[in-house]
Structure formats: C-alpha cells, structure tokens
Amino acid sequence: MNKHLLWAIVAICAIGGTLGIAPLLNSSQTTDTSSFTFDMSYQSVSSKQTPTRVASYGQVEQGSFFLQEDPSADFVMSPLLDTAVDIKVTGLIARAKVTQTFTNPTDQWLNGTYVFPLPENAAVDQLTMHIGERVIKATIEPKQKAKKMFQQAKLAGKKASLLQQSRPNLFTNEVANIGPNETIKVTIEYQQLVHFEQDKFTLRFPTTITERYLPLKPLPEQHIELNDSGWAVSQPSYSQTNNNQQPESAKEEITAPKHKVALNISLNPGFKLQQISSDVHPITQSEHAKNQYLVRLTESMIANQDFVLTLQAAPSSAPSAAHFSEVTEHGHYGLIMLMPPTQDMANNTLPxxxxxxxxxxxxxxxxxxxxxxxxxxxxxxxxxxxxxxxxxxxxxxxxxxxxxxxxxxxxxxxxxxxxxxxxxxxxxxxxxxxxxxxxxxxxxxxxxxxxxxxxxxxxxxxxxxxxxxxxxxxxxxxxxxxxxxxxxxxxxxxxxxxxxxxxxxxxxxxxxxxxxxxxxxxxxNSPVLANLKINLPQSADIYPRNLPDLYQGEPLLISYFSDEPLTELQATGELNTHFWQQPLKLTSSAAQSGLATLWARRKIAQLERDKNLGRLAEGAEQLNENIDQLILSIAIQHHIVSSMTSLVAIDVTPTAKQKSLESKVHNLRPKGQLSGNLPQTATPAKLQMLFAILLLSFALCIKLLRKQR
Missing domain, CATH: 3.40.50.410 (von Willebrand factor, type A domain)
Incomplete structure (x- = not known):
C-alpha cells in the first residue's frame, strides 16, 4: 500500500477516535456509570456527607440537585434525599400528598429547580414549605404575579418555593436560598379521578419523564411553549444533557445514593375488593376495617418506572351506577358514574x-x-x-x-x-x-x-x-x-x-x-355505544362536554355543577345502530369532598382543548384571551395550579448571607430506555455523522491515489 495512503488512513482513524466514531459504530454500548445504592425511608440521610462530583448531567440518571461553582469545574451533586407519597382513595377520588426533601451539601447558598411528573388529570391545590419548625403555606396567584413574587423573595435572600405547571402532566418546583448543609421539605397536594373499567380501578403515580421530541421544522403556528427545564426543546439542547461518555476517573466518583420513593395508600372504595395488585412493584396489603385497606411498597421504589395499582371489585359488589355530591357556598357539585348495558356479544361482533x-x-x-x-x-x-x-x-x-x-x-x-x-x-x-x-x-x-x-x-x-x-x-x-x-x-x-x-x-x-x-x-370486539347524550331536567355545567363512545365494561363518568341539586338524568345513544336509553334517579347520593376541585380541573381541561384547537384558526387571539381569563378565574376560585396560575410560598425572614447559585434537578431515565451520546428521540444523527465521515475518508483516499498516479 502506498505510504501516503497508509498515513491518510491512520490519520482518519485518529480523527475518528477523537470524534467518537467507535461508539457510533455500536450505539448499543454505553459507558458503565456505576449504579447508585439507596436505602430509602422517610428519614433523610445525613446532609454532612461529602458532596459527589460528576462531569456531566448525563452521567447521572436520578433526581438530583446540580451546582456548578465554576464553568470549567465539575458539577456538585446533592441527592434529592427522599420522596414520600401518601394517597387516600375514597370512592372514585384519590387525594395525594407528595413530600420532597431538598438538601444542600455544599458550603454555598443554593437555588434549586426540580422538574417532576404528576397524573395528567391531577388538580394540584396545595403547597407547604417546611423550614425547621416553620411551616409556610402557599397561596394561589396569577402565574406572572407569582413568578414576580418568587423572584423578589429570591433576590431578597428569603426562602421561597414556586410551583408551576409546564404541561398538564409536568410541573416545576423552584426552591430559593437553601443554606449550606440545610434541608427544606416541600409538600405538594393534589387529587385525581381514579380510572374505572371492567370492574377494575387503576391508580397510577408517575415517577419519571420520557424526553419529548420536536420535529426539526415545527410549524410556526404551533405555539409550543419552551421552558428552561430541558423539555420540549430541539435536539441540540438534549445532546448536552444525554452525554454519557465520561472519563474513567469520573465514573469512579459516582457513589451517591439513588433516588427512591416511599409510598403508602389508604383505600376506602365503598365496597368489597376481591384483589389488590401491582404488576411491577411488590406491595403488602391489609384490611384494617370493613372494605377499607392499607397498601404499602414491600421495598423502596426506584424512581424510574410509573407505579400502577389495580383494584378488582368483588363480583357481588361491582357497581353499575354511582352518584357522589358536594355542596359548597358556590352551589352543588357532583360526579355520576353510569355503566353501559351488558349483552351477549357472540352474535354482535362487527367486521x-x-x-x-x-x-x-x-x-x-x-x-x-x-x-x-x-x-x-x-x-x-x-x-x-x-x-x-x-x-x-x-x-x-x-x-x-x-x-x-x-x-x-x-x-x-x-x-x-x-x-x-x-x-x-x-x-x-x-x-x-x-x-x-x-x-x-x-x-x-x-x-x-x-x-x-x-x-x-x-x-x-x-x-x-x-x-x-x-x-x-x-x-x-x-x-x-x-x-x-x-x-x-x-x-x-x-x-x-x-x-x-x-x-x-x-x-x-x-x-x-x-x-x-x-x-x-x-x-x-364489543358493540359500541355511540352518539351519547345526557338530558337533564335543569341547567347544569357538565364535563366532559364531548361524550366518548363506550364499550362493554366502560363507565360514563360525568362531573357537574348546578345551582340546584339534580334529581334525575337520562342517557341516550345508539347501540349497534339501535336507539338506547337509560334513566337514573339522583335523589340518593354519597357525600364526597373534592368534587368541586375535580369539576374545576375537568372544566379547565376542556377550556384548554378549546384554546389549543383555536390557536391554529385565523383570528383566534381574542378567543384565547377570553379563555385565559376564564381559566384564571376558575383556578383562583378553586385554588388550583393551571396554565394561568401558580402556587407560591415565601418566608418573611431573609436568611441568605450571600447570592445563591442556580442548580437543576433531573429525573431518573425511564427504565428500559437506552442512553448514548445523542438522545434516543432524535433523528438518526449518529448514522448520518458516520456516513459523512466515511464519505470524507473515501474522498481523501481517492485524492491521494490520483496524486500518486
């Protein structure tokens, strides 16, 4: 082989090594980034432990604070010491308390940002900040006002917490002015509607988030709101946080505990359960009173996979209809469940x-x-x-x-x-x-x-x-x-x-x-109950507004608000192209707290749908402004976080002795999701880069051969 050609190939291989061709050739191989061990309980680990240093966000796949004191230095990682979740299920309503403990193990004053998921139908209505013996309750404020209050408190050296909705199932919690070796607890409360189908209740608690992909050329009228949490951004920004290729020295330094979740659930469905199960996470259960149950995790849950609890109703007590009600100073709120008819499906399947x-x-x-x-x-x-x-x-x-x-x-x-x-x-x-x-x-x-x-x-x-x-x-x-x-x-x-x-x-x-x-x-394969309509004797505001098709075993769940108590309703629809109707007397109901909040959350969800679909329509600006004002009014009245409101808690006493540094908290990568130099949701950039390098190498070789001739 010509020596010039040989040296060219050697040089290309050297350049390829620098550019990272080797990992591109085998994208399934990732750098071993020592797994963390974590003894998770409600008791926090001592904050006096030596801070762990990592070279990149991508080297860590757990919820953690990150602090970079100098742009050229490694990141200092402070573990999110624990997340304690307590959920109480009554009827079809689940009330949850999520307590997150933030600790600053450095000798610097620190501001932290934690991005976390919640169920898409969660109505977040409370935030409490615990600083030692002090307890600060948050207030609901218009989003921009809450942000301004938080920023002013942060600059004044006051401890503060700001909870915002980034997406309907994605929230951001900012915590300001955590002192050296200091711990702050933030408790978030929300409620949601438990899913019911085929005589089974399903309760889900999300723990991590799959990164979002955006098309390379999104339409300008999409109005996608980008934020600084790392979500819904274009691919180049992802690549910086997903770089797992680290030097051996950096790998050896990762000894910090792994973020896990403790979870307790109290169940009072109102009837006997035949089975309580979790497909992924081992649980223990006990019946402490008639039709009332306690469920706990057998061991701490690593925060990389959603927790799902399934409750099977006993055949003799499976409900066919239900009515829950709540009366407030504003009026009457309710939740109605109505099951579609049960039929022999042997001769009714449609092609x-x-x-x-x-x-x-x-x-x-x-x-x-x-x-x-x-x-x-x-x-x-x-x-x-x-x-x-x-x-x-x-x-x-x-x-x-x-x-x-x-x-x-x-x-x-x-x-x-x-x-x-x-x-x-x-x-x-x-x-x-x-x-x-x-x-x-x-x-x-x-x-x-x-x-x-x-x-x-x-x-x-x-x-x-x-x-x-x-x-x-x-x-x-x-x-x-x-x-x-x-x-x-x-x-x-x-x-x-x-x-x-x-x-x-x-x-x-x-x-x-x-x-x-x-x-x-x-x-x-079951007949569909289509074109559903609900007829009421008096006016009421019901949601969902557009009723879905129903299949066997699927209930119709309606939230309503009315000035007067409802006495009856009649549901009509088409069953296999035949007219179907079902009357239901509402004179009897069970008292249930939280229905007003549930109705407000579902109404806001419908308003957001109206706005989202209207955003792409010509002349929708005025419509969106009116909808935003309506969302703001409902959210303020019912004290819930929305696209227009946030919860903010501020300590009145300044405590920071110096300017606090900014940090981030990242979620654990979802279980089973591969990692690499570039995000898995990106375009095939690895392959394209490899092709480009190979073509460049080929062209260089041809040029050298021609010169030799």
Missing part, C-alpha cells in the same frame, strides 16, 4: 378495518420496543377472518406495510409477523406523518368499523399540532392509544384517545402485555 400504528423511533429502544412488537403481534393474531388490517410504522418518516388493507387470512397474518419481527427502534418521532397515513387515507370498506390502534410512548412535544390534525381528520375512524414503556406521555395518550372517541391503555412491562392487550381486544 372491522383495523389500522395498527407502531412507533419505531429512538425513544422506543430497549424494553419499550419489545413490548410494542409483542403487543402488535397479539393484536394481529386476534383479528377475525372478516376483519381487514394494515400496519403503519414511523420514526423519522412513516411507511405502510401494504398499499391497501389486507384481509386477516392465515397467510397475511404470517406475512405481518415477519414484518413485525424486523422492526427496529431508531430515528426521530415524526408522529404527524403516521397520523396522515392512518387517518387521512379513506376507508377501504365503509361498511366496516374503522379502528386505529396507536402503539407508542408518545415522546413528542408538538401535541397541539397533532391534536389539531386528529380533530380535523378523524371522520368515522376511532383512535385507541396504547402507552408503552416505563414513562409514556400519558397526557398526549389520554387526550388523543378522547378526541378520537377511543380509550387509552397503559402497558408497563413485558409481563403485562398479553393481559392488557387481550382486555383491549375484547373491548374492541
């Missing part, structure tokens, strides 16, 4: 055209992709010979398995199995392209019930653009979302299914895929 959409983007890499492929294969196998189907897979682009839907024959199912087997996770999350193939394509057979089953982790930041497309292109299709992985974007999943008149199913482990998907298929 279907089913479009399966599967997310193969980078954020699905690892366990999520295996769950998704298994779920999709189960779905194909469940189709009857009268059904037709197609598969849409998407990452940086979207493609269909077949130009037209295929009949569910044995041969076509086998072909689909081979197609599913070769699917791999990589690239971006261009969900709009997939929705266009699934919804915008006309139905091949109008006599069939068209169902779109969307299997994804929902790791996107352009939800508004997607909601607008679904709203305009759904037509006669029904959209069902299946959330995959440790921490799917439940807000997107729930809203998309609601707009699509379908339902959201959460699959949290490989062990639960078959059970959860079989439940979904059984439901989809």
């Amino acid at each position: 279907r055209e089913v479009i399966f959409v599967i997310d193969t983007s980078g954020s699905m890499a690892g366990g999520s992709m295996e769950q998704a492929k298994q779920a999709l294969q189960l779905a194909i196998n469940d189709l009857s010979e009268n059904d037709s189907f197609n598969i849409v897979q998407f990452d940086s682009s979207a493609t269909k398995m077949s130009l037209m839907p295929l009949m569910a024959t044995v041969n076509n199912k086998q072909m689909a199995a081979r197609y599913i087997e070769q699917l791999e996770a990589d690239g971006g999350t261009e969900m709009l392209a997939a929705l266009k193939l699934a919804l915008a394509t006309p139905s091949a057979d109008l006599s069939k019930l068209r169902q779109v089953i969307f299997i994804t982790d929902g790791a996107v930041g352009n939800e508004l653009q997607l909601f607008d497309f679904i709203d305009k292109n759904l037509k006669q299709s029904r959209l069902f979302t299946v959330g995959i992985g440790a921490a799917p974007n439940s807000y997107f999943m729930t809203e998309a299914a609601l707009m699509g008149k379908g339902t959201y199913t959460y699959v949290n482990s490989l062990q639960t895929v078959q059970n959860k998907m079989q439940q979904l298929f059984s439901k989809l």
Whole structure:
C-alpha cells in the first residue's frame, strides 16, 4: 500500500477516535456509570456527607440537585434525599400528598429547580414549605404575579418555593436560598379521578419523564411553549444533557445514593375488593376495617418506572351506577358514574378495518420496543377472518406495510409477523406523518368499523399540532392509544384517545402485555355505544362536554355543577345502530369532598382543548384571551395550579448571607430506555455523522491515489 495512503488512513482513524466514531459504530454500548445504592425511608440521610462530583448531567440518571461553582469545574451533586407519597382513595377520588426533601451539601447558598411528573388529570391545590419548625403555606396567584413574587423573595435572600405547571402532566418546583448543609421539605397536594373499567380501578403515580421530541421544522403556528427545564426543546439542547461518555476517573466518583420513593395508600372504595395488585412493584396489603385497606411498597421504589395499582371489585359488589355530591357556598357539585348495558356479544361482533400504528423511533429502544412488537403481534393474531388490517410504522418518516388493507387470512397474518419481527427502534418521532397515513387515507370498506390502534410512548412535544390534525381528520375512524414503556406521555395518550372517541391503555412491562392487550381486544370486539347524550331536567355545567363512545365494561363518568341539586338524568345513544336509553334517579347520593376541585380541573381541561384547537384558526387571539381569563378565574376560585396560575410560598425572614447559585434537578431515565451520546428521540444523527465521515475518508483516499498516479 502506498505510504501516503497508509498515513491518510491512520490519520482518519485518529480523527475518528477523537470524534467518537467507535461508539457510533455500536450505539448499543454505553459507558458503565456505576449504579447508585439507596436505602430509602422517610428519614433523610445525613446532609454532612461529602458532596459527589460528576462531569456531566448525563452521567447521572436520578433526581438530583446540580451546582456548578465554576464553568470549567465539575458539577456538585446533592441527592434529592427522599420522596414520600401518601394517597387516600375514597370512592372514585384519590387525594395525594407528595413530600420532597431538598438538601444542600455544599458550603454555598443554593437555588434549586426540580422538574417532576404528576397524573395528567391531577388538580394540584396545595403547597407547604417546611423550614425547621416553620411551616409556610402557599397561596394561589396569577402565574406572572407569582413568578414576580418568587423572584423578589429570591433576590431578597428569603426562602421561597414556586410551583408551576409546564404541561398538564409536568410541573416545576423552584426552591430559593437553601443554606449550606440545610434541608427544606416541600409538600405538594393534589387529587385525581381514579380510572374505572371492567370492574377494575387503576391508580397510577408517575415517577419519571420520557424526553419529548420536536420535529426539526415545527410549524410556526404551533405555539409550543419552551421552558428552561430541558423539555420540549430541539435536539441540540438534549445532546448536552444525554452525554454519557465520561472519563474513567469520573465514573469512579459516582457513589451517591439513588433516588427512591416511599409510598403508602389508604383505600376506602365503598365496597368489597376481591384483589389488590401491582404488576411491577411488590406491595403488602391489609384490611384494617370493613372494605377499607392499607397498601404499602414491600421495598423502596426506584424512581424510574410509573407505579400502577389495580383494584378488582368483588363480583357481588361491582357497581353499575354511582352518584357522589358536594355542596359548597358556590352551589352543588357532583360526579355520576353510569355503566353501559351488558349483552351477549357472540352474535354482535362487527367486521372491522383495523389500522395498527407502531412507533419505531429512538425513544422506543430497549424494553419499550419489545413490548410494542409483542403487543402488535397479539393484536394481529386476534383479528377475525372478516376483519381487514394494515400496519403503519414511523420514526423519522412513516411507511405502510401494504398499499391497501389486507384481509386477516392465515397467510397475511404470517406475512405481518415477519414484518413485525424486523422492526427496529431508531430515528426521530415524526408522529404527524403516521397520523396522515392512518387517518387521512379513506376507508377501504365503509361498511366496516374503522379502528386505529396507536402503539407508542408518545415522546413528542408538538401535541397541539397533532391534536389539531386528529380533530380535523378523524371522520368515522376511532383512535385507541396504547402507552408503552416505563414513562409514556400519558397526557398526549389520554387526550388523543378522547378526541378520537377511543380509550387509552397503559402497558408497563413485558409481563403485562398479553393481559392488557387481550382486555383491549375484547373491548374492541364489543358493540359500541355511540352518539351519547345526557338530558337533564335543569341547567347544569357538565364535563366532559364531548361524550366518548363506550364499550362493554366502560363507565360514563360525568362531573357537574348546578345551582340546584339534580334529581334525575337520562342517557341516550345508539347501540349497534339501535336507539338506547337509560334513566337514573339522583335523589340518593354519597357525600364526597373534592368534587368541586375535580369539576374545576375537568372544566379547565376542556377550556384548554378549546384554546389549543383555536390557536391554529385565523383570528383566534381574542378567543384565547377570553379563555385565559376564564381559566384564571376558575383556578383562583378553586385554588388550583393551571396554565394561568401558580402556587407560591415565601418566608418573611431573609436568611441568605450571600447570592445563591442556580442548580437543576433531573429525573431518573425511564427504565428500559437506552442512553448514548445523542438522545434516543432524535433523528438518526449518529448514522448520518458516520456516513459523512466515511464519505470524507473515501474522498481523501481517492485524492491521494490520483496524486500518486
């Protein structure tokens, strides 16, 4: 070999090593960043421990404070010592207290920011800050005013806490002026509606967040709100926080404890439970009174996977209807549950055209992709010979398995199995392209019930653009979302299914895929109760406003406000194209606190939907302004955090002796989500970079050969 060519190749290899070609060639290999060990309890670890130093945010995958005293120095990491969760379930309402302990192990005054998830239907209404023996209760304020109050307190050296809603299921808690070796406790309270279906209650507590992907060229009218928490930003910003390639010396320094969660749940559903279970986290349970139960984690929960508790009603006490009420100075609030009819489904199944959409983007890499492929294969196998189907897979682009839907024959199912087997996770999350193939394509057979089953982790930041497309292109299709992985974007999943008149199913482990998907298929084969309407004898403000289709085992849940108590209602709809009606007397009800807050949260959610869909319409500015004022009024009246309000707690006594430094708190990466130099939700930049380097190398070699000749 010519010596000039040889030296060129050696130089290219050296450059490749500097640029990180080796890890690009095998993206499945990641640097071993020593796992943390953590003894989690309600008692905090001593804050006198030696601070741990790390070279990068990406080196740590847990909720922690980060402080960088000098731009050229390593980060000082202070563990979020504990998160204690206490939840009380009464009827269909869950009331939760989340206590987070922040400790500053440095000799500097510190400001901290903690970004954390809550259920998408949570109504956050209380914040309390504990500083030693002092307890400071937060007040609800308009968002800008609360931010100004917090900033003034921070500059004045006062301890303060500010709780803001970044998204309906993502909140930010800023804590100001934590002194050297000082600990501050912040307690957040919220309530939510417990999900009920097929005689089962489901309670979910999220612990971490999948990073959100945004298209490289988002439409200017999306109005996506970017924030400094690291979410819903473009790929270059992610790459700085996901860099896991660290020197060996840095790896050896990681000895800090791992963030875990302690969780206690008190259950008082009002009737006997047959079974209490958790698919992923081991629990202990006891019945301390008639139909009242206590549930605890057997061991501390690592904060990298959502906790899900399932409650099975005893067959003899499974409810078919319920009415709960609350009277306040403003009027009468209530919650109504009504079950659809139960029928023999043997002769009532309808032929279907089913479009399966599967997310193969980078954020699905690892366990999520295996769950998704298994779920999709189960779905194909469940189709009857009268059904037709197609598969849409998407990452940086979207493609269909077949130009037209295929009949569910044995041969076509086998072909689909081979197609599913070769699917791999990589690239971006261009969900709009997939929705266009699934919804915008006309139905091949109008006599069939068209169902779109969307299997994804929902790791996107352009939800508004997607909601607008679904709203305009759904037509006669029904959209069902299946959330995959440790921490799917439940807000997107729930809203998309609601707009699509379908339902959201959460699959949290490989062990639960078959059970959860079989439940979904059984439901989809049941007759649909469509075009629902609620008739009331007097005026009332009810939510949801647009009632969904119902399948067997799914209840209709309505929150209402009325000046006078309601006495009856009548539900009507179409069952297999036949008229159906169900009257319900409301003269009897059980007293239930929190219904006013629940109604306010659901009303605000509907107002946000109206605003989001109106944002893309011409001349919507005045409409949005009016909606914002209405959201502000409702949130202030009911003391809840919203897009227009925040909770702020301020200590009256200045304590900081010097200017506090800024820090961040990051969440643990969801379980099963792979890590690497670039974000898994990004475009295939690794592959593109490798191609570019190889082409450059090839061109250089050609040039040297020509010179030699």
